[in-house]
Each structure stands twice: as structure tokens, then as C-alpha cells.
Amino acid sequence: MAAKKKAKKAATKRATDVDKRVGTVTGVRTKAQQDLDKKTVEVITEEAKRVHDHILQRKKPDLVFPVRSLGNVRYDKKVGYFELGRGRKRRNLTFNSVKNFAQMLRMMATSKTMVEINDAATKREAYYNSKNWGDAKFKEQTESDTVMDDIEAMFSLHGITREQLRFKPAEHGGSVAGNIVIIDRDLETGDPEEIDCTRMGRSAWRIPAHVEHLDFRTDADFVLAIETNGTYERLATHKFWREYNCILIEMGGVPTRACRRFIRLLADKKKIPVYAFVDCDPYGIANIYRSLKVGSGNAAHINQFFCVPQAQFLGVTPQDIIDYQLREKDAVHRLGEIDIKRAKDALKNDPFFQSHKEWTKAIQLLLKMGVRAEQQAFAAYDLNFVIREYLPEKLKKKSFLP
Amino acid sequence: MVKGQGNLFGPDAEEESEGASKKRRAKKATDGSDSTTSSGGSGGSRKTAEAMAKSQREISVSEFFTKNRHLLGFDNPRKALLTAVKEAVDNSLDACEEAGILPDLLVEIRQMQGYDDRYTVIVQDNGPGIVKAQVPNIFGKLLYGSKFHRLKQSRGQQGIGISAAGMYGQLTTGNPVRITSRTGKRAKAHYFEVRLNTSKNKPEFTDEERESDFDHGTRVEIDMQAEYRRGMRSVDEYLKQTAVSNPHVRLTWNDPSGNSIVYERGTDELPQETKEIKPHPHGIELGLLIKMLSDSNERTLHAFLQTEFSRVSAKVSHEICDIAKLSTRAHPKRIARAEADRLHAALGKVKIMAPPTNCIAPIGEAVLLAGLQKEIKADFYTASTRPPAVYRGNPFIIEAALAYGREGDTMEVTDEGKILTRKKAASHETELLGNADEAIRLVRFANRVPLQHQQSACAITKGVISVAWKNYMLSQPKGALPIGPMVLIVHIASVWVPFTSESKEAIASYPEILKELKLAVQECGRKLATHIRKGKRIATEYMKRDYIATYLPHIGLGLQEILGISDEVRDKDVEILTDVLERTRKV
Numbered sequence: 001m002a003a004k005k006k007a008k009k010a011a012t013k014r015a016t017d018v019d020k021r022v023g024t025v026t027g028v029r030t031k032a033q034q035d036l037d038k039k040t041v042e043v044i045t046e047e048a049k050r051v052h053d054h055i056l057q058r059k060k061p062d063l064v065f066p067v068r069s070l071g072n073v074r075y076d077k078k079v080g081y082f083e084l085g086r087g088r089k090r091r092n093l094t095f096n097s098v099k100n101f102a103q104m105l106r107m108m109a110t111s112k113t114m115v116e117i118n119d120a121a122t123k124r125e126a127y128y129n130s131k132n133w134g135d136a137k138f139k140e141q142t143e144s145d146t147v148m149d150d151i152e153a154m155f156s157l158h159g160i161t162r163e164q165l166r167f168k169p170a171e172h173g174g175s176v177a178g179n180i181v182i183i184d185r186d187l188e189t190g191d192p193e194e195i196d197c198t199r200m201g202r203s204a205w206r207i208p209a210h211v212e213h214l215d216f217r218t219d220a221d222f223v224l225a226i227e228t229n230g231t232y233e234r235l236a237t238h239k240f241w242r243e244y245n246c247i248l249i250e251m252g253g254v255p256t257r258a259c260r261r262f263i264r265l266l267a268d269k270k271k272i273p274v275y276a277f278v279d280c281d282p283y284g285i286a287n288i289y290r291s292l293k294v295g296s297g298n299a300a301h302i303n304q305f306f307c308v309p310q311a312q313f314l315g316v317t318p319q320d321i322i323d324y325q326l327r328e329k330d331a332v333h334r335l336g337e338i339d340i341k342r343a344k345d346a347l348k349n350d351p352f353f354q355s356h357k358e359w360t361k362a363i364q365l366l367l368k369m370g371v372r373a374e375q376q377a378f379a380a381y382d383l384n385f386v387i388r389e390y391l392p393e394k395l396k397k398k399s400f401l402p
Numbered sequence: 403m404v405k406g407q408g409n410l411f412g413p414d415a416e417e418e419s420e421g422a423s424k425k426r427r428a429k430k431a432t433d434g435s436d437s438t439t440s441s442g443g444s445g446g447s448r449k450t451a452e453a454m455a456k457s458q459r460e461i462s463v464s465e466f467f468t469k470n471r472h473l474l475g476f477d478n479p480r481k482a483l484l485t486a487v488k489e490a491v492d493n494s495l496d497a498c499e500e501a502g503i504l505p506d507l508l509v510e511i512r513q514m515q516g517y518d519d520r521y522t523v524i525v526q527d528n529g530p531g532i533v534k535a536q537v538p539n540i541f542g543k544l545l546y547g548s549k550f551h552r553l554k555q556s557r558g559q560q561g562i563g564i565s566a567a568g569m570y571g572q573l574t575t576g577n578p579v580r581i582t583s584r585t586g587k588r589a590k591a592h593y594f595e596v597r598l599n600t601s602k603n604k605p606e607f608t609d610e611e612r613e614s615d616f617d618h619g620t621r622v623e624i625d626m627q628a629e630y631r632r633g634m635r636s637v638d639e640y641l642k643q644t645a646v647s648n649p650h651v652r653l654t655w656n657d658p659s660g661n662s663i664v665y666e667r668g669t670d671e672l673p674q675e676t677k678e679i680k681p682h683p684h685g686i687e688l689g690l691l692i693k694m695l696s697d698s699n700e701r702t703l704h705a706f707l708q709t710e711f712s713r714v715s716a717k718v719s720h721e722i723c724d725i726a727k728l729s730t731r732a733h734p735k736r737i738a739r740a741e742a743d744r745l746h747a748a749l750g751k752v753k754i755m756a757p758p759t760n761c762i763a764p765i766g767e768a769v770l771l772a773g774l775q776k777e778i779k780a781d782f783y784t785a786s787t788r789p790p791a792v793y794r795g796n797p798f799i800i801e802a803a804l805a806y807g808r809e810g811d812t813m814e815v816t817d818e819g820k821i822l823t824r825k826k827a828a829s830h831e832t833e834l835l836g837n838a839d840e841a842i843r844l845v846r847f848a849n850r851v852p853l854q855h856q857q858s859a860c861a862i863t864k865g866v867i868s869v870a871w872k873n874y875m876l877s878q879p880k881g882a883l884p885i886g887p888m889v890l891i892v893h894i895a896s897v898w899v900p901f902t903s904e905s906k907e908a909i910a911s912y913p914e915i916l917k918e919l920k921l922a923v924q925e926c927g928r929k930l931a932t933h934i935r936k937g938k939r940i941a942t943e944y945m946k947r948d949y950i951a952t953y954l955p956h957i958g959l960g961l962q963e964i965l966g967i968s969d970e971v972r973d974k975d976v977e978i979l980t981d982v983l984e985r986t987r988k989v
Contacts, residue, residue: 048964051957055975058982061957093957093983095946102953105960112964136956 029118030185030213036164037115043158044112048105062092063104065153066300073300075351080309081294082352084156102136103147104154111151114166120210122168123148152302161305162257163210173207173258175232175250178241180266183215197247204236204250211262218270222395223247223263225255225311227278227288231375231386238387244395247272255292260306263292267310274308275400277391280316281335281372282342285363286350289313294352313401314394318366321373324390331380332371343367356402464600467566468573474566475855475905479519480635482570483511483628484854485905486523487637489563490622491644492851494527495651496556497620499672501530505648509641510656514625520575521628521658523567526621531585534592534609541568541579541622542596542605554678555762555897557851567624569598574627578607582621584614591616630658635854641665642777642834643845643852647765647893649773668772673850674763679897680712682757683722683749685795691749692742695734703737703745704730713755722748757797759790762895765850770803770891778834778889781807782933786925793914798896800915802922805835806888806930812937813944819984821944834889841883842876846909847893853907860908862892865919874927875934890926892919943987954979 029037047063054061066072067087074083091097110129114120121129127144130137138144152162162169176182182195182205194217197205224246226232232250235241241248247266251259267274276292278284290296293311295303326332335343343363346353353359366372378386394400467474475485487509498505506528514520532540539546543565568579584591591614596607614621632638641655642665649668656662681690700706707719714722723730726748728741737745765773767785774783785803792798814822836843846853846862857863863883871877871884878884900910909915958976961967967975 045964048961052961052965052967052975055978055982058978060982060986061979093979095950095987098950098953098957102956102960105957105964109960109963133956135952 030190033213036212037118040115040155040160040164041112043155043160044108044115047154048108051105060093061101062090063101063154064157065089065091065150066157068149068153068300069297073297073351075294075355077355081307082297082300082303084300084303099136100147100150103130103133103138103143104151106130106133106136107144107147107151111165111167115164120163120166120168126167156302159304161302163212163261168209169257173209173211173256173262174252175204175206176247176262177204177232177236178247179220179245180216180218180247183217185213198241202237207249207256207258207262209258211258211265214262214265216266216270218247218266218272219245220247220270220272221245222272223249223266223274224314225249225251225263225274225276225292225308226375227251227253227276227284228375231277234383235387238384240387240391244391251288251292254288257302257306260292260295260308263311264306264308267308274311275314275395276311277314277375278316279372279374280318280321280366281374282339282346282363282366284316284375285313285359285366286342286346286353290346290350290352297350315390316373316375316377317401318362318369320390321369321371324378326373326377326380327369327371329377329380331377332373335367335370335372339372340367358401362401462601462603464569464598464603468569468600471566471570473904474563474570475907476566476570479627479629480631481855482574482626483521483523483630484635484637484640485563486567486570486624486626486628487511487525488640488851488854489567490523490525490624491641492557493564494525494529494620495648495850497529497532498527499675500556502672502675503529504667504670504672505529505651506653507651508654508656509637511630511637511658513630513658514575519627519629520625521630523571523624523626523628524621526616526619528616528619531583531589531618531620532581533585534583537581537583537592537594537609538596538605538607541565541581541594542598542607543603555676555849555895557849564622565598567626568596569600571624571626572597575625577625580623582612582614584616584618584620587617639834640852640854643847644850646773646777646845646891647770647847647850647852649769649776665777668776669769671769673765676763676897677758677761679758679761679797680710682713682792682795682797683707683711683752683754684792686711686746686749688743688746691746692739695737695742698734700734702730703728703732703734706734712757718752718754721752725751756790756792757795759797759799761897762790762797762799764799764801764895765847765893767801767803770801770893774803774805774889774891778805779809780805780835780887780889781809781811781937782930784926784929784933786922786929788918788922791914791918793896793900793912796896796898796900798894798899798915798918800918800922801891801893801895802919802926803891803893804888804926804930806886806933807937808835808887811887812933813940815940819987821940821947823944835887836889838887839885840887842886842888842890844883845889845891847891848899848901848906848909849895850893851906853909855905856902856908859902861911861915862894862909862919864911865916866890866892866923868916869920869923869927871927874924874931876930888930890923892923894919947984947987950983951980954983 051061065088066084067089072085072087074085076083091101093101107126110126123145124141126148127138127141130144148162148167151165155165176197177200178197180197182197184193184195185191186193195205221244224235226235226248229250229252232248235248249259249263263274266272276289278288292308294309295307321327321332343366347360347363353363378390381389471477476482491507491509494507495505508524508526510524512522512524514522541564546565571577571579578595578597581594581596582591590611592609593612594607594609596605599606630637638655638657641653645651645653645665650670650672651665652667653665654662655665694710695706698706698710700709703723704716704719707714707722708716720730722745726741726744728737728745764787767787770785771783774785783803783805785801787801788799790797790799816822834843834845844857844863844866846857846860853860867881867883876884876886876888894909894915900912902908902910954976957979958972961975962972
């Protein structure tokens with residue numbers, strides 16, 4: 001058949017997907033990174049070997065993935081994050097899967113090469129990189145993203161993350177300010193480079209896509225993870241971190257994987273508590289905070305790396321709406337239909353909220369009140385009320401939600 | 403005699419030679435005046451019965467058909483040509499088969515010198531020949547023949563056809579029909595020139611002994627005004643269809659342009675010989691019953707019933723007489739009108755075995771298929787012969803066969819499960835098989851004779867349209883034939899085919915016939931649907947495999963890059979994968 005010939009031709013003048021001569025980009029590897037890379041290459045090779053052996057035995061090869069849905073998620077308070085259940089699906093090589101199968105193997109090959117030469121690619125780059133795969137190329141980035149998700153899920157079973165497979169999320173990770181010195185490495189020499197986050201002027205340190213190699217020096221008492229840029233800016237410019245000896249992190253909505261991983265590494269290595277300060281609405285609670293703390297349902301395979309089980313919910317709590325008389329100040333908004341649906345869904349389906357009575361009560365209270373409050377709502381009293389009154393009181397009482 | 407012919411033209415006739423039409427116009431004027439005088443009632447002057455009696459006289463059959471020649475299929479020159487060929491070929495084939503001779507026919511049409519619109523039709527057979535005394539009657543007398551009074555499956559049945567063709571030729575050209583007939587090697591051939599005296603319905607002829615180049619057989623030559631054209635409803639198509647339904651016939655066809663086509667035999671077996679049967683009590687009409695009663699030589703009703711009808715035993719006869727409240731010993735000739743009525747009713751009530759079916763010979767599924775395959779190159783063939791059934795006491799059999807798709811439309815699947823594409827045959831103009839976006843071609847046969855005209859009035863067409871073709875994977879506009887590259891053949895064989903007119907163009911829609919028709923066609927339809935589905939399945943599977951084959955090499959490339967295997971191992975992997983997938987995929 002014509003296709004066969006074409007592919008053979010492509011093979012003979014095959015351009016290596018990632019040119020090995022270009023050399024390293026992400027810098028000198030630490031010993032830990034080298035070990036991890038070695039393992040990554042081994043696991044990729046193992047998977048390919050399994051397929052190859054199947055073929056030699058004249059059997060249809062298959063690939064095994066975890067089932068990715070809330071239904072295949074377990075939550076155990078002691079573990080502290082959503083764990084992947086036992087659900088697995090096997091993708092046999094069939095008419096429907098043959099294209100995906102081929103693309104996965106080719107992308108795995110790309111990944112392996114990148115690990116070997118210590119390079120990395122964004123999702124977008126990976127998509128464009130497929131353009132020299134001939135018939136197997138991706139038409140849209142959504143296709144390559146799906147395949148990437150599949151590979152990520154597959155390797156998560158071996159404890160390997162997407163970052164280790166050298167696919168960078170394009171998203172940036174959020175901003176950091178406060179009492180912390182971040183120790184990065186010089187990309188060329190591998191020498192430590194220290195970044196003092198107390199001396200960033202009006203700007204902040206941006207969390208990079210790859211955080212695994214970072215080290216920290218800090219004596220901060222806690223990390224404050226903030227939802228909105230507005231509140232973060234206020235706290236940072238007023239040097240809130242100096243008075244309360246803390247590290248401020250701006251999440252900018254649902255925290256990115258890098259941001260979650262960064263907070264996790266920081267909290268693990270320095271044994272400091274993490275407090276989340278988000279809007280008091282179902283999105284802030286069930287999406288932003290829940291993702292930060294235990295991970296998400298449809299990406300449960302990565303939660304073990306991308307979650308901060310030690311995080312606590314500082315506010316704004318539904319009780320705060322009452323305590324700070326935000327309703328009386330007319331600083332609240334009615335819950336929309338989507339809010340109500342999201343809240344009910346959290347009560348009904350989310351194993352995290354279900355296993356914490358405090359949360360069940362809080363969400364029920366929110367639904368009963370029928371209103372939501374943003375973290376910037378305290379400006380209803382005065383602009384610095386949040387610095388002067390709200391946060392100090394909350395930190396003093398330590399009445400956090402789990 | 404020759405000069406007098408022109409007078410016989412009916413006023414309704416449209417196409418004649420120039421000379422003839424002049425005469426006709428002259429005659430028309432007198433006809434017109436005749437009709438006003440004889441019609442009466444419309445004008446002011448009233449006529450007496452005596453006056454009217456003067457213009458009341460017997461009409462000869464020939465005169466009737468001269469005026470109504472459209473009833474016989476001579477409405478226009480093009481159709482006349484085909485009808486003449488058809489009648490002659492029918493007679494030849496009937497004669498050969500009855501004599502147990504494998505037919506070898508020559509059909510030739512020649513343009514007459516000096517005329518644009520006159521042709522000579524020549525049909526020659528290798529049949530038993532015709533004895534000298536009968537030639538003039540057969541060719542020069544309407545309603546003369548052997549086939550009308552019997553119940554036996556044959557092509558001709560009325561005794562009109564060939565003499566009507568001769569009459570038409572004589573009317574349009576003035577020339578007699580020329581017949582050469584030889585009954586055997588030892589007999590001399592006789593050459594006749596026969597004219598038909600239309601007012602007396604009697605032949606006028608000359609004959610002489612002649613040398614002939616054949617041992618036995620008959621050669622008919624008719625000069626006639628005609629128009630020769632190819633395409634639908636042409637002589638060419640008729641002959642081709644005849645070859646399909648009569649694969650035991652060898653047929654040579656010389657067309658006016660000098661081309662010669664030989665349709666060779668598909669089988670050396672003559673159709674099964676059919677028996678003549680008596681009428682079956684079911685479906686006999688009262689008038690016929692009365693006539694049979696008075697014509698019978700039997701002395702008792704009991705004997706009459708048993709000898710004149712098929713499937714009437716002594717027991718059945720008693721039963722009939724009981725129901726009709728007639729004595730079994732009543733004399734048939736003396737059965738009165740009212741009693742005949744009761745007898746007729748009784749005949750319909752009694753349970754009687756279906757008529758014997760050895761009187762009809764279907765073409766047979768195998769022979770039909772052979773005929774189709776011989777003349778139509780297609781992708782798929784199927785045929786179905788129904789068991790005999792009865793309409794109005796006449797046994798009949800319906801057969802259907804179809805050829806579908808261009809040769810090579812369906813891909814081939816090997817025993818190993820591999821799919822091979824086949825070279826597709828190119829379509830050419832003259833073949834019966836239509837294009838995929840056209841209505842199917844329906845070819846109708848009655849007692850092996852192709853029916854060319856009045857397709858929409860025919861029971862066969864109605865039956866085919868009434869089938870829900872969608873169920874058989876063909877699209878079908880409402881109330882029309884389905885669409886598809888298909889030739890559908892339907893054959894009705896019967897001792898008496900119920901044509902809607904004497905020109906034998908369409909079959910009457912008896913419910914029993916429609917029912918059998920549908921069943922036969924549906925059976926073919928089911929097999930067709932299986933074939934089409936299979937074809938589609940294979941095509942889909944082929945596309946799927948092609949799709950798979952596009953990506954398998956990439957699995958090889960991916961593995962090679964990760965595992966660092968050699969090109970040979972990689973190619974071997976792809977080869978194995980292809981094989982494994984093809985094996986596990988069923989077609």
C-alpha cells in the first residue's frame with residue numbers, strides 16, 4: 001500500500017525529532033536529577049520493550065492507563081491528597097486506536113531524547129515538533145495535548161511526572177515575595193544562584209515551570225497563598241511579610257502545577273504551614289483551595305506531586321461574612337446558579353469535602369446565606385482593613401478550616 | 403391485388419409511404435361521408451331500420467386489424483419493424499422447440515434499394531419447415547394457427563402475429579411476403595409469395611420449387627415501411643434480450659449497416675418440453691363452460707367433468723355435481739343456462755388440486771444465470787424461480803434474475819483474509835447495465851419473449867415498483883423503479899399469458915401474478931442486499947486497513963527511536979503487526 005512506502009521513505013531520511021547536537025538547555029543536572037532522568041529513560045524503554053515483545057509474540061500490543069475521573073479517586077485524611085484508584089484501562093491496538101498508539105510511541109521517543117540531552121518542550125513546541133512525523137503528525141494542538149495527557153497518566157503509574165518527561169506546561173506559576181531566599185542554579189555552570197525575595201523592589205520572583213531543582217533558605221513562620229493579584233499587591237507593597245514573617249504567593253486563580261509543586265516543595269523542605277486566602281465562594285473553596293490542597297479529580301494521577309496536603313483555609317470563610325458583617329456593609333453578592341450547582345456538587349460528590357464535617361457545615365452555611373464575599377470586600381471598611389484587622393485577627397485565632 | 407392494397411388503410415394510420423398516403427387522403431373523404439350518413443341521429447333527417455340495414459355488414463378480421471393495427475404493435479414504422487422481427491422469431495423458436503431442434507436463427511434487416519424508409523426483414527430458422535399446404539394460411543390469414551385452442555406454453559398464442567406483419571408489409575410496400583420452406587433433406591424447398599386478401603381474410607399466393615442452401619427450416623422475407631434505430635426498444639436490444647432468456651438459441655444478427663453479431667449458445671439443452679393441459683375448474687368463465695358443454699362428445703356430466711378439465715377425479719366430479727344439484731348422469735349438451743350457472747358456481751367452490759405444472763417450463767435459475775452471465779458483464783448475479791401458481795385456472799411461473807454492479811466493483815477477499823482490489827471494467831454504450839445513478843433496467847419476458855413496449859402499464863413493472871427496495875440497499879423514488887447499476891429480469895411462463903392487448907406488450911395485473919412477482923423479486927432482492935452489504939463491508943474494511951497501514955510504520959519508528967533497534971527489525975515489526983491485525987480483523 002502507498003502509505004507503507006511513504007513511511008519507509010520517511011524512515012530513511014528521518015530527522016531526529018530533537019536534534020542531539022544542540023546539547024543541553026536546562027543546565028547541569030544534580031545527582032538527584034540524574035537519577036530521576038535515568039529512571040525516566042528506563043521506564044520509557046520498558047514500556048516500548050513491552051510493546052516490542054508483544055509484537056514479536058505476534059500478539060496485539062497494548063498500553064495501560066489509569067482511569068481519570070472522580071470515580072477513580074480516593075481520599076484519605078492521613079494521606080492528605082486525592083489518590084488514584086485502582087481503575088485501569090487497557091488500550092489495545094485497534095483501528096480506532098492505531099493513530100493514537102503511533103503518536104504516543106513517537107512522543108515517548110521524543111521525551112526520551114529530551115531527557116537524554118537535558119532539554120524540554122512546551123505543549124505548543126511538542127505540537128509543532130510532530131509536524132515532521134509525516135502521516136502521524138498532529139493537526140491541532142488539542143490532539144497533541146490529549147496524547148501528552150495520556151503519556152503523563154501512563155507514566156504517573158511509575159511515579160514519573162510530565163515535567164520529568166520534559167514537557168513544560170506553558171503556564172507560568174505565580175509570584176513570590178517575602179522572607180525567603182531561593183537557590184536556583186546557573187544554567188551553564190550549575191553554580192548556585194541565590195535570589196532574595198525581600199529585595200525585589202516593586203516586582204516579585206516568578207515561579208518557573210520547572211521547580212524540582214530549587215532549594216530554599218527561610219525562617220518564615222508561614223506561607224500565605226493568595227487568590228487575587230489585587231490582595232497580593234496590597235500585602236506585598238505594604239510589606240506585610242516583614243511584620244508577620246511570612247512568604248506571600250500569588251496564585252492567580254486555580255494554582256498552576258508549578259505553583260502547587262513549588263509550595264509543596266517549600267512546605268515539605270522547610271516544614272512551614274501554608275494558609276490559603278481566597279474568595280468566599282464555591283469556586284474559591286471547591287476549585288482553588290481544593291486543587292491546592294488535595295489536587296483535582298480528573299488529574300488524580302499527578303496529585304501525589306502537585307498538592308499541598310498541609311495547606312489550611314484561612315479565609316474568607318462563610319462565618320467571616322457574618323463575623324465581619326459584610327452583608328450589612330453591602331459587600332456581598334448573591335450566589336449565581338453556577339455557584340449553587342458547584343456547591344451542591346461539592347457536598348454530593350467530592351470525597352474531600354465529604355470527609356471534613358467542618359467543610360460540609362461551612363458550605364451548607366454558604367448555601368443558606370445565599371451570598372458570596374470576595375477577599376477584597378474588606379475594603380468596604382477601609383483599604384487596609386485587611387492588613388490591619390482581618391488577617392492579624394485570623395492569624396491570632398488560628399481558626400482555620402481544614 | 404397489388405393496386406388495391408392502398409384502399410385498406412385505416413384513417414387512423416399515421417405513417418405510410420408518400421404514394422400510399424395520397425391514396426389514403428382520397429379515401430378519407432369517402433370514409434368521412436360514409437360515417438355521417440350511417441351515424442344518424444345527429445342530423446335532422448331520420449333513417450329507417452331498413453336504410454340502416456343496407457350499410458350493416460360483416461367486418462372481416464383483417465379489415466378490423468387493418469384499421470386497428472396499433473393493437474397488433476404496428477402503430478409506427480419503428481415499432482412495426484421490431485414487431486415483425488419479434489413475430490417471426492417467436493414462430494421460428496416455437497417451431498424449433500416443438501420439433502426438438504436446437505434453434506439456429508438468422509435475423510437480417512436490409513434497407514431496400516431506392517427507399518429511405520423501406521426495409522426487408524429476413525428471419526431464417528433451422529426448424530422443421532412448414533408443409534406446402536399450410537404456408538399460405540399461416541402467412542396469409544389472420545387468426546390461423548395451432549396455438550390458440552390449446553393450453554400450452556408457447557411464445558405465440560393467437561395466430562395473428564406473422565400474418566399481421568405480412569399484412570403490414572403488404573399495405574406499406576405493396577410487396578408480398580416471401581417464404582422459403584423445406585421440411586427435410588429429401589424434400590425440395592418451396593418458395594411462396596403470399597398476399598392477404600383483407601376483405602376475405604384469405605391468402606392469395608404463388609409457389610414454386612426452389613433450391614435452398616439449408617436442409618430444413620423456414621425463411622421469411624417481408625418488405626415493409628420501417629425505421630431502423632438503435633437504443634432502447636430497438637431490434638438490437640430485443641435480440642440481445644432474447645439471447646439472455648433463450649441461451650439454447652444460436653442467433654446471427656445482420657443489421658442494416660452490415661454489422662454482424664453472433665449470439666452463441668450458453669447451453670445445449672433444449673427447454674424442458676411442456677405438455678398441453680385441459681383447463682382447470684378454478685377460474686374458468688361461464689361462457690367458456692357453456693361452450694365446452696355444448697361441444698363435448700361425452701354423454702354424462704360425470705365423464706365431461708373428468709375429461710375436459712384437469713385435476714377433476716371421479717370423487718371431485720361427484721362433489722361438484724352434488725353442490726350444483728345436478729345428476730352425474732345428466733347429458734352435457736342438455737344442461738340449461740341456469741344449470742350451467744350452478745355448475746359454474748360449484749366449480750369455484752370445490753377444493754381441487756392446483757393444475758399440473760409440467761405444462762410450464764421455467765427457464766430455470768441456472769440457465770437464467772448462464773444467460774445473464776453470457777450477455778451482461780456484472781459484479782453479481784442471482785436468480786430465483788418461484789414454484790408454479792395459478793391465476794384464473796391457468797398455471798404460471800414467475801422467475802426473476804438480476805445482474806448488479808460493474809465487474810470488479812466488489813473487492814476480493816483471499817482465504818488468508820487479505821483484500822485485493824480488482825480491475826474495474828469500463829462501461830460501454832451498448833450494454834444493458836445502466837449507471838449507478840440511473841433507474842435500474844427492467845427486462846420483461848413472457849414465455850421467453852422480451853417485452854419491449856408499455857413498460858409502465860405492465861404488471862411486472864408494477865410488481866417491481868411495489869417492492870420496498872430500500873430494504874435491499876437500493877434507493878427508490880416514490881412510485882418508481884429503484885436506482886442502481888442493475889438489470890432485473892422478470893419472466894412469466896404460462897400456458898396462457900394474460901396480455902393487456904393483442905400486441906403482447908404488457909401483462910395484466912392479476913393479484914396472483916403480482917404476488918408471485920413480488921416474492922420472486924424479493925428473493926433476488928435479499929441476495930442482492932447481502933451482496934451489497936458485503937461489498938460495503940469489504941470496502942470499509944479496506945479503507946480501515948489502509949488507515950491502519952498509514953500509522954503502523956510510525957509505531958515501528960517510535961520503537962526504533964526508543965529501543966535503538968535496526969531498520970530490519972523495525973520493518974519486521976511493522977510486517978508482523980500488519981499481519982496480526984489483518985488476521986484478527988474479520989471481513
